[in-house]
Amino acid sequence: MKVCKFGGTSVASAQQIKKVASIIQADPARRIVVVSAPGKRFSGDTKVTDLLIRLATAALSGEPVQHALQSVIDRYAEIADELGLERDIIDIIRADLSSRLRADPGQHDLYIDSIKAAGEDNSAKLIAAYFTSIGLTAEYVNPAKGGLFVNEPPDRAQALPESYELLSALADKPVITVFPGFFGYTKGGMLRTFDRGGSDITGSILAAAVKAELYENFTDVDCVFAANPQVVENPVEIEQMTYREMRELSYAGFAVLHDEALMPVFRASVPLCIRNTNNPSAPGTMIVAERSSSSRPVTGISADSGFSTLYVSKYLMNREVGFGRKLLQILEDEEISYEHIPSGIDNLSVILRSHQLDTEKEARIVERVKRELQADDVHIRNDFSMIVLVGEGMNNHKGLTARASAAFARTDVNIEMINQGSSEVSLVFGILKADEEKILNELYQEFFAPALIR
Amino acid sequence: MKVCKFGGTSVASAQQIKKVASIIQADPARRIVVVSAPGKRFSGDTKVTDLLIRLATAALSGEPVQHALQSVIDRYAEIADELGLERDIIDIIRADLSSRLRADPGQHDLYIDSIKAAGEDNSAKLIAAYFTSIGLTAEYVNPAKGGLFVNEPPDRAQALPESYELLSALADKPVITVFPGFFGYTKGGMLRTFDRGGSDITGSILAAAVKAELYENFTDVDCVFAANPQVVENPVEIEQMTYREMRELSYAGFAVLHDEALMPVFRASVPLCIRNTNNPSAPGTMIVAERSSSSRPVTGISADSGFSTLYVSKYLMNREVGFGRKLLQILEDEEISYEHIPSGIDNLSVILRSHQLDTEKEARIVERVKRELQADDVHIRNDFSMIVLVGEGMNNHKGLTARASAAFARTDVNIEMINQGSSEVSLVFGILKADEEKILNELYQEFFAPALIR
Structure with missing residues (x-):
């Protein structure tokens, strides 16, 4: 059935x-x-x-x-x-x-x-x-x-x-x-x-x-594409991907299917097919629990704008048990959820979706972090985008980070943030929104274009 | 005086x-x-x-x-x-x-x-x-x-x-x-x-x-070296570095000066010189607030073992306001401080120093995270090392991540974690302890050895 x-x-x-x-x-x-x-x-x-x-x-x-x-x-x-x-x-x-x-x-x-x-x-x-x-x-x-x-x-x-x-x-x-x-x-x-x-x-x-x-x-639409066709010319069609891949892609810009709609079939292991009413003979994109392996380490590349960064620095921060927890409590009091927390030794950044902020909230957060956590420097920057490379078994391809960061170096786009290490199926780069189209095209070329000179 | x-x-x-x-x-x-x-x-x-x-x-x-x-x-x-x-x-x-x-x-x-x-x-x-x-x-x-x-x-x-x-x-x-x-x-x-x-x-x-x-x-010792001389043969001497560089290097393995000893002179802007009683004519390593720029993007590379990772995954985790805060509260109850929190969409890892754990604590933490946060998967892995590339103005060298990750690809060492995005002076890689010497040598060659074939 x-x-x-x-x-x-x-x-x-x-x-x-x-x-x-x-x-x-x-x-x-x-x-x-x-x-x-x-x-x-x-x-x-x-x-x-x-x-x-x-x-x-x-x-x-x-x-x-x-x-x-x-x-x-x-x-x-x-x-x-x-x-x-x-x-x-x-x-x-x-x-x-x-x-x-x-x-x-x-x-x-x-x-x-x-x-x-x-x-x-x-x-x-x-x-x-x-x-x-x-x-x-x-x-x-x-x-x-x-x-x-x-x-x-x-x-x-x-x-x-x-x-x-x-x-x-x-x-x-x-x-x-x-x-x-x-x-x-x-x-x-x-x-x-x-x-x-x-x-x-x-x-x-x-x-x-x-x-x-x-x-x-x-x-x-006939299928899910490996990158946004409004930015990348003629992106390849994804024939098959896993629930996890779909979920990670939909997190940052792939509006094909909302993640909440994925959960019931994911939990029941029912495969899902994205198809086109106007072209029912097209095979569509299959979303499954486990897929046959592919020669490509990357299944899709998504990009999404509308992110902000709350930067906090304090000398000897990493000695204070509870610092991060108190910071997240302040965000929670403002009903703000966050995406990533890259951290240095004495500083950390909280990356969150900008729509949760307004001028008053920003001022309240900065003031509370300065006062309650006695931070040395606190500020919020807007207009960031996230670029997410998604692929099952990505961590078996050891050169993947090298290839991705070489693409950044070629385009002269600065990597504001890298998040790798928890998910096995995604690699997240934070960039300035202004660089989004340029790097999306370069990464697409790196991972999907047929090898010519390379 | x-x-x-x-x-x-x-x-x-x-x-x-x-x-x-x-x-x-x-x-x-x-x-x-x-x-x-x-x-x-x-x-x-x-x-x-x-x-x-x-x-x-x-x-x-x-x-x-x-x-x-x-x-x-x-x-x-x-x-x-x-x-x-x-x-x-x-x-x-x-x-x-x-x-x-x-x-x-x-x-x-x-x-x-x-x-x-x-x-x-x-x-x-x-x-x-x-x-x-x-x-x-x-x-x-x-x-x-x-x-x-x-x-x-x-x-x-x-x-x-x-x-x-x-x-x-x-x-x-x-x-x-x-x-x-x-x-x-x-x-x-x-x-x-x-x-x-x-x-x-x-x-x-x-x-x-x-x-x-x-x-x-x-x-x-005559000076601070750019990498541990017990691992890297004849590493270059660091003539001058900033407080921030010293602090980031001492975080992961550079035992020259404890960070707490750096704070008073840092706050008072008094320059510091590491010198050798047995060779007082050697100029030593100067640690200053601001240093003259160098042709090298990396000042030093440190490596430190003894890290563990607490991995937590839960479907739709990023929808739950308060998830991260509650997780950090559990660690705080066990008096554990953490170093980094790389995160995917539905999962996050907390990287911490292993000496804070013991078998009982590990079991209590895993049990509480599973029960109180209803996480799908929770586990702790040991024997990680952190490799930290340190250099002021590092983020002006756009190809640096590409060079570092190419070094990883050459040695076939897997990058378990990357943390870039908060500190402007360091880039942190998590690796398996077993790979530490191999990658430290390769990174040293990449950033300090005179160009030969490259």
């Missing part, structure tokens, strides 16, 4: 949904289909989810909702018409949205969540109706009925362990299940959405629950 | 003390002399300090002390005789030791401290007497009289800030001051010794207090 997830662009129009149906028909093992809300059909188009946010905002501010409501219904109606469906599916969607709008808006967040989730929920109802209309035995399954239960607020929504047992029953259904992505319910019946990588998470949970042979994640 | 400190081998015999006197006579700026206890005269000899520890141990266990006491007096008497001094100096030393032995042994540590310090104290009295006998105007100054006051136990002994003001009066004395190293007194009159780098610390405090033009630290 395979679980297939289709993203927003894959279900954005009747034409796209027909592709989805063809994909399902092409392989009888594709028994569970997780769908997103209709996404953009063209550049500049508005996603249904954004139309729904407008609708919820209008309702909450007491404005008339008719116009915003109609724009949502129109999107579904256009798809339904082109698919040749009866208009009763639109009546169902209209009734569903009206019912959500009438709910108690006491807790604004939950009210907005409920209306946003209508995008996926009605997408699943419509697609199930279409599947049935073309002769596929398909059934829409609501997450509450299927058993996708989540924890209570205020912690971010995560599937409860018991959900996996409940959802495993989907494996026994004699029909194709069409399941909306992006949300679940608390045991008390409250709808909650997954905050990041929504529908990917639902697909991953279902694939883990039914112990699928494969989780196919259909997007609008 | 110059402050000169003479180590144990420099005052081990009459012959050596004559060299000390010649050095003082050679430069009228040498007005303050700090001395150690007589050290070893030859391999296999016993230092006076060790004789005194035997004496204290005997006294504390209620055994007869006569034999141990006589062996101490004999050492001083032999020196005094060869220097042609009157026997009254030996009477003074004998009375001093007897008085210390009669003290209340209530607090064993302080009793032992007092007897150990007799080594330096009587060395200073004897050398002052010798200086006077050859026509130098010299005076022994006791630390209590001079103003070298230290803090109360249980914190390790450190000079009180007011000591610097009090000791500055030594600058105005019209005689050569001979001052015993290694100890000071609390305001209540209790003698306390400096635990590491004893006499070097005293010299540094005095040099800072009198704002000396130079602190000359006389030892038995």
Whole structure:
């Protein structure tokens, strides 16, 4: 059994949904289909989810909702018409949205969540109706009925362990299940959405629950590339990589799949395939627990900007038991998580994501570190990027650091930070953001370009 | 004015003390002399300090002390005789030791401290007497009289800030001051010794207090070498380096001067010179705040063994605010300080000095990290070494990391850890201890050997 997830662009129009149906028909093992809300059909188009946010905002501010409501219904109606469906599916969607709008808006967040989730929920109802209309035995399954239960607020929504047992029953259904992505319910019946990588998470949970042979994640790209194709010209396609490699790549800039969506299939050892709805014959990128070895030590190179460095120096710092712990406590008090802590003898730097900082926080942190830790020098610098070389078995290739740092030397890009030593599958370089494109291209040439002079 | 400190081998015999006197006579700026206890005269000899520890141990266990006491007096008497001094100096030393032995042994540590310090104290009295006998105007100054006051136990002994003001009066004395190293007194009159780098610390405090033009630290080597001469054949001599360079080198294996002894002169910007009592015409190694630039990016390469790694991995670790802080808290509860924390995405390693661990502590730490932090994998590995490349302005030499890692690749030595990014003057590599000599030689060749084929 395979679980297939289709993203927003894959279900954005009747034409796209027909592709989805063809994909399902092409392989009888594709028994569970997780769908997103209709996404953009063209550049500049508005996603249904954004139309729904407008609708919820209008309702909450007491404005008339008719116009915003109609724009949502129109999107579904256009798809339904082109698919040749009866208009009763639109009546169902209209009734569903009206019912959500009438709910108690006491807790604004939950009210907005409920209306946003209508995008996926009605997408699943419509697609199930279409599947049935073309002769596929398909059934829409609501997450509450299927058993996708989540924890209570205020912690971010995560599937409860018991959900996996409940959802495993989907494996026994004699029909194709069409399941909306992006949300679940608390045991008390409250709808909650997954905050990041929504529908990917639902697909991953279902694939883990039914112990699928494969989780196919259909997007609008053929595969994962070894480097960002917007920076590197014609990067090679990654045919196969491990969960760890995907996770390390997604950490710094590879937005293909959010790491939280990787966890359920990783824990259940279900292989995952990134595929293209628009080119289903392309083999895609397989993500597996263990892969066959490759001649290349590096599988992919990611780059991500938006990092800052908190630098702290104090003479004889390394004699003070507790110095690092107290420093991290100050960051924790400001609810800041950090990425790396390179350290010298009398100094250390904390590398963190800049979005967690603002001018006031920076001033408070610098002041507290100076006062409470009596540091000699404390300052924060912004505009750093991280470049991450990722590859299983990287530490068997002893010359890898030499090759990477030679690439830095050739481009005259300064290495602000190196972090090697804990992960066996990645090597992290900190650089100035301004150098990002230059070094990404040079590293790509070093590790992926066919050997010419070298 | 110059402050000169003479180590144990420099005052081990009459012959050596004559060299000390010649050095003082050679430069009228040498007005303050700090001395150690007589050290070893030859391999296999016993230092006076060790004789005194035997004496204290005997006294504390209620055994007869006569034999141990006589062996101490004999050492001083032999020196005094060869220097042609009157026997009254030996009477003074004998009375001093007897008085210390009669003290209340209530607090064993302080009793032992007092007897150990007799080594330096009587060395200073004897050398002052010798200086006077050859026509130098010299005076022994006791630390209590001079103003070298230290803090109360249980914190390790450190000079009180007011000591610097009090000791500055030594600058105005019209005689050569001979001052015993290694100890000071609390305001209540209790003698306390400096635990590491004893006499070097005293010299540094005095040099800072009198704002000396130079602190000359006389030892038995001509200079500091760029790498350990027991591993690298004929390493180059370091003519000049900065405090920061010395400190980073002493961190990992350069035992020339303990970092605590560097602090007072560093804070007061007094330059320091490492010189050889047995070869006073050699220029030695100058340690200064800022040095003239050199063509070499690396000033010295140190290597030190005895490191362990605590490895911790947990899926989605970097999402947990507080993970690192809680881990460091567990180490702090075990009174363990750490050196570096290289980190991957879902894992981190804490590198620490192995002497802080034992089997029980290791088991407790691993168990607590697993249980309290719910880590997926936790283990401790031993037998690591740190190799540190040190050089001011190192980060202006962009190809340095490339050269160093190419040296690793040539020797097939695996880089277990790299730490670059906080200190501007050092680059730290973690390796297996077994690889230490091989890579130290290769790195020395890379950065110090004259270019031949390269």
